[in-house]
Amino acid sequence: MSVNRQFRLKQRPVGRVGRADFDLVESPVPEPAEGQAVIRTLYLSLDPTNRVWMTDMPQYLPPVAIGEVMRGGGVGRVVASRRPDLKEGDLVTGLLGWQDYAVAGAPGELFPPTVIPDGLPIPIPSLMGACGMTGLTAYFGLTEIGTPKPGETVVVSAAAGAVGSVVGQIAKIRGCRVVGIAGGAAKCAFITEELGFDAAVDYKAADWKEQLKAATPDGIDVNFENVGGEIMETVVGRMNLYSRMPLCGMISTYNDVQRPRYDLTPFLMKRIRLQGFIVLDFKDRYAEGSIQLAQWLLAGRLKARETVVEGLEGAPEALNMLFDGGNIGKLLVKL
Numbered sequence: 001m002s003v004n005r006q007f008r009l010k011q012r013p014v015g016r017v018g019r020a021d022f023d024l025v026e027s028p029v030p031e032p033a034e035g036q037a038v039i040r041t042l043y044l045s046l047d048p049t050n051r052v053w054m055t056d057m058p059q060y061l062p063p064v065a066i067g068e069v070m071r072g073g074g075v076g077r078v079v080a081s082r083r084p085d086l087k088e089g090d091l092v093t094g095l096l097g098w099q100d101y102a103v104a105g106a107p108g109e110l111f112p113p114t115v116i117p118d119g120l121p122i123p124i125p126s127l128m129g130a131c132g133m134t135g136l137t138a139y140f141g142l143t144e145i146g147t148p149k150p151g152e153t154v155v156v157s158a159a160a161g162a163v164g165s166v167v168g169q170i171a172k173i174r175g176c177r178v179v180g181i182a183g184g185a186a187k188c189a190f191i192t193e194e195l196g197f198d199a200a201v202d203y204k205a206a207d208w209k210e211q212l213k214a215a216t217p218d219g220i221d222v223n224f225e226n227v228g229g230e231i232m233e234t235v236v237g238r239m240n241l242y243s244r245m246p247l248c249g250m251i252s253t254y255n256d257v258q259r260p261r262y263d264l265t266p267f268l269m270k271r272i273r274l275q276g277f278i279v280l281d282f283k284d285r286y287a288e289g290s291i292q293l294a295q296w297l298l299a300g301r302l303k304a305r306e307t308v309v310e311g312l313e314g315a316p317e318a319l320n321m322l323f324d325g326g327n328i329g330k331l332l333v334k335l
């Protein structure tokens with residue numbers, strides 16, 4: 001391929017993301033300057049946080065500027081290099097962006113790419129999901145903030161998604177009763193029958209609050225929160241004294257213009273420990289987390305699932321799958 005296609009942010013989306021929010025710009029494949037390397041993107045990771053980066057609300061990284069290549073995680077192969085730490089043929093992961101070719105060492109780079117060791121017995125999609133950033137989010141958020149103990153009840157929302165599916169499986173490994181909240185019968189069957197969750201709550205069913213009550217007879221000790229909104233408030237209503245709530249995400253609100261308001265009284269009355277976190281908080285421990293996740297995967301104790309969409313050109317529309325529930329497990333774009 002001799003052309004580099006790049007999605008550049010044209011305007012800040014209002015509501016759902018649309019193709020019109022981006023310019024698709026074509027330019028020659030870049031040549032590396034001294035200290036740089038050029039990476040051919042193989043897979044892009046689509047994440048709810050992409051939607052947040054498109055806004056200018058206060059957040060944990062700078063918003064993507066208008067005219068800038070859309071930021072996105074990915075895995076790619078080094079095709080040309082003028083730096084000693086990256087050699088041609090290396091498989092790397094990093095913020096490659098929504099483009100065919102990324103330049104490592106370009107001005108404004110937030111994090112340098114990381115080399116993935118050769119010959120790992122794990123397919124690339126799983127290295128991006130269950131054993132990658134979303135798996136690490138599940139691992140550190142649950143074990144370090146949720147601190148689940150054997151016999152406790154753990155509830156996780158967006159339970160059939162990338163983070164949620166791993167949270168539930170780790171909680172099972174830790175000896176907990178695990179209840180997942182997901183949209184629709186197919187996803188509920190996936191988490192109970194394929195992943196081994198103890199119960200599923202279909203939040204799209206009219207009686208979902210009764211389902212939650214029936215599934216949590218002893219209340220809830222850990223709520224791994226991925227969704228926010230009414231689901232979060234209902235789960236908080238069933239949390240126990242001194243329970244814990246890792247606040248990982250609030251996907252139900254990312255397309256909203258108005259920030260939501262919540263009643264914090266239950267946190268006081270029930271002394272619930274609420275802690276927001278970003279996986280980057282644990283970056284010094286990624287190796288430890290990745291090794292543990294990979295060991296579980298290879299031992300058959302952790303199942304990885306991905307939804308793969310073909311073609312860079314479909315990335316903006318594919319992002320909406322996360323908000324429509326169109327994915328099971330990690331959502332990726334294959335280039």
Ligand SMILES: NC(=O)c1ccc[n+]([C@@H]2O[C@H](COP(=O)([O-])OP(=O)(O)OC[C@H]3O[C@@H](n4cnc5c(N)ncnc54)[C@H](OP(=O)(O)O)[C@@H]3O)[C@@H](O)[C@H]2O)c1
Nearest residue numbers: 048158161162163182183226249250251252277278279325
């Ligand atoms: N803190 C961190 O470092 C960090 C890192 C990664 C991800 N996250 C957060 O973790 C959450 C999950 O991310 P992910 O990458 O694993 O995505 P995901 O769960 O694979 O995909 C998102 C899922 O959310 C569900 N969903 C969407 N809108 C919803 C709504 N209004 N109400 C209820 N469920 C809804 C959909 O499943 P259903 O079909 O079940 O509705 C969808 O499949 C997000 O909030 C994300 O921001 C945080």
